Amino acid sequence: MKNWLILHVHVFLSALRKFFSTPLSSLFNILVIGIALSLPAGMYVMLKNIQNLAEQKIASPQISLFLSMDTSKDDITRIDRQLKQHAAVGQARFVPREQALEQLKQTTGLEDVIGGLEHNPLPDAYIVHPKISDASALKTLKHELQRWPKIEHVQLDLDWVQKLEAILKFGLMAILILSMLLGFALVAVTFNTIRLQILTQREEIEVSRLIGATSAFIRRPFLYFGLLQGLLGGAAAWFIISISLYMLNSNLSQLTDLYSANFTLHLPSTEDQLALLLLSACLGWMGAWLSVSQHLWKIEPR
């Protein structure tokens, strides 16, 4: 086990050495990979930022609860408590029927008509701001509230949520397609790098075969190299995104100041960054594996 570990560390270190023994071509390789990955990853970061902005600042979904006309004070206290305890409810504001009528008078200018009414036709109501923003979860919440006693009608305005979701879905799909295409590019770049390496190391491979090296032993350094190149390419992509966001943010602040708003672009979460590195390392490994399985068997000792 210890020998096995030492072996792998050695192979990794020699891959690292090989990588830095041709610094310029290695640099260009990771730049190509980095740029290819930074396009979809950068678009994803932008999309996430837009999503955040839309959910937090532009509008949040609102649910109106209209109570029955015969609701008692006790019922209202109960509903109040239930709403406050509910996990999905962020804020709930009670609007008494008198206040609602008053507002109606002021906003519509129908004072005379309303004044002529014998009694207040409006019910007591709650304006609920949910913590969730997902359309289907909101619908579930609506149905749940509907079933509470003394609640006559629940109104949920889903229009903008659905629009936003559709736009985000569209954006995500575009990013997915782009990622797949550029992921192939990464695999292709690694495939070619490893192919060249196999050709230049033909003699070493041949000799190793002759003195009893297993295929796994011969494959290993190439796979590590592909992994390393992918990993560094991913790191380059992350670096490119960070620099771009930094530059955009300094310009963005001038823009938001004019609108007296406060908004900055945020870096992707640690999970997303790790996922990027992991994915690019995997793709590099895959490119190397394809290349090795395509080219290595052709080198047979003679």
Next chain:
Amino acid sequence: MIQFSNVCKRYPGGIDVLKNISFTIGEAEMVFLSGHSGAGKSTLLKLIAAIERPSSGSILVNGQNISLIKDGALPFLRRNFGLIFQDHKLLYDRSIFENVVLPLKICDFDHRESAKRVRAALDKVGLLNREKANPIALSGGEQQRLCIARAIVNRPSILLADEPTGNLDTEYSGEIMKIFRSFHQVGVTLVISTHDEGMLGQFNGRVLALKNGELHP
């Protein structure tokens, strides 16, 4: 230890390089393969190391039928052999030490132990003080000795040498043969091919004479 029964080898194109070869080489024996170039010496050595497969017949090495061996088991079979090539097959992108340590790395050998073994092997062929040099800096005879050091470093039970003295003058070949004789004395099985009839006279090893792909008694 090595047993050939009715072995034929035909290369694509219909040329029969070996015809109906049968012989047995016992443990710790030193055997010379003689014959002109093109007689099939190299092919015969390649068949023993499973670099080539026979067209018919069977080859047993340590009781294992290597004409039936699977590709996955091939590396482990080859570790029983030390191979010495006429063209050395050294790697010129690394030091002499790195060249010799390669077979041990392949066998996943302990790091410190392998350094000891490499130095012992280099000492045996008289290259101990050159371990940091590049093989390109060595003379032809020294390169051949380096190739021998690499072949013996994992202490194989069988040494196969294809024309080890082919390109060397008599002084150098004498040195190489002296090294081989010392391995023979410690019980290593040796199969050495040569076209140098003069050399055979100096040793009392058995000679397998090949002529046009056939064994002549």
